[in-house]
Amino acid sequence: MKTAVVLTLAIVAQAAGNVYLSKGMRDMASVGPISGGDLPLILLRGIESPAIWFGTALLLAFFLLYAAALSWTDLSFVLPATAFGYAVNVACGHYFLHEAVTPARWTGAALISVGVVLVARSGPSGLAKRKRDHAGQECQ
Amino acid sequence: MKTATAIAIAIVVLAGSAGDVFLTKGMKQAGEISTMRPRALALIGKKILGNKFFLVGIVFMAVSFFAFLAVLSWADLSLIIPATSLSFVVSTVGAKLILKERISSLRWAGALLVSLGVALISLP
Numbered sequence: 001m002k003t004a005v006v007l008t009l010a011i012v013a014q015a016a017g018n019v020y021l022s023k024g025m026r027d028m029a030s031v032g033p034i035s036g037g038d039l040p041l042i043l044l045r046g047i048e049s050p051a052i053w054f055g056t057a058l059l060l061a062f063f064l065l066y067a068a069a070l071s072w073t074d075l076s077f078v079l080p081a082t083a084f085g086y087a088v089n090v091a092c093g094h095y096f097l098h099e100a101v102t103p104a105r106w107t108g109a110a111l112i113s114v115g116v117v118l119v120a121r122s123g124p125s126g127l128a129k130r131k132r133d134h135a136g137q138e139c140q
Numbered sequence: 141m142k143t144a145t146a147i148a149i150a151i152v153v154l155a156g157s158a159g160d161v162f163l164t165k166g167m168k169q170a171g172e173i174s175t176m177r178p179r180a181l182a183l184i185g186k187k188i189l190g191n192k193f194f195l196v197g198i199v200f201m202a203v204s205f206f207a208f209l210a211v212l213s214w215a216d217l218s219l220i221i222p223a224t225s226l227s228f229v230v231s232t233v234g235a236k237l238i239l240k241e242r243i244s245s246l247r248w249a250g251a252l253l254v255s256l257g258v259a260l261i262s263l264p
Contacts, residue, residue: 067188072174074239074241075160076232079235086257086258087257112253118246123244
């Protein structure tokens with residue numbers, strides 16, 4: 001249950017973070033086209049943009065939740081599970097940023113969702129299982 | 141595919157997966173986070189920031205990120221992301237071999253589907 005809550009929060013934080021960051025970067029680009037030489041200017045403008053601050057804070061929150069989940073759950077569970085964020089990002093890009101989503105992308109999002117369901121059904125942690133197995137061996 | 145692109149993508153994937161594996165090892169060593177009290181969390185945070193595996197993991201992730209930025213400057217994103225989606229499979233292999241995680245066939249199938257799905261999403 002704890003794993004489900006933390007990973008759901010992580011996925012939401014990552015998707016929202018990407019949307020805000022995209023929005024912030026696009027608002028900046030709309031002022032004028034960006035080239036490599038404008039990097040200091042981009043950084044300065046970025047500091048002034050609340051959307052970029054908020055997006056970055058959300059992505060940091062994602063990383064903290066991801067690392068926290070790794071403290072008790074398998075990497076081979078957490079990694080594919082957080083990939084559900086890609087599918088959420090496609091939906092968010094479509095609904096909030098009004099991006100055109102091709103059939104190939106919707107198919108990709110669907111495949112990821114099925115993959116995440118399979119991983120979720122495999123159970124969150126081999127660690128607890130190992131502990132149980134270990135206890136079982138001691139009893140024998 | 142140019143040799144430089146292939147090498148850069150290999151660095152993105154391998155360093156990214158190594159980063160995940162080291163990060164996991166560090167977090168497992170620091171112990172399960174099972175409290176919400178700020179003081180206890182601060183103590184755990186201090187322990188994590190002093191953990192060698194955690195720090196090595198962050199360095200690998202940074203290497204992967206900069207290799208990603210570099211390869212973006214000369215290769216197409218629609219080639220890079222499908223190639224880097226391999227990292228879901230490589231990390232799972234790392235989790236099995238290095239972290240000794242038990243990976244059921246269900247979990248392998250899930251990781252493969254996720255990898256395939258991420259590749260499809262990034263096609264133009």
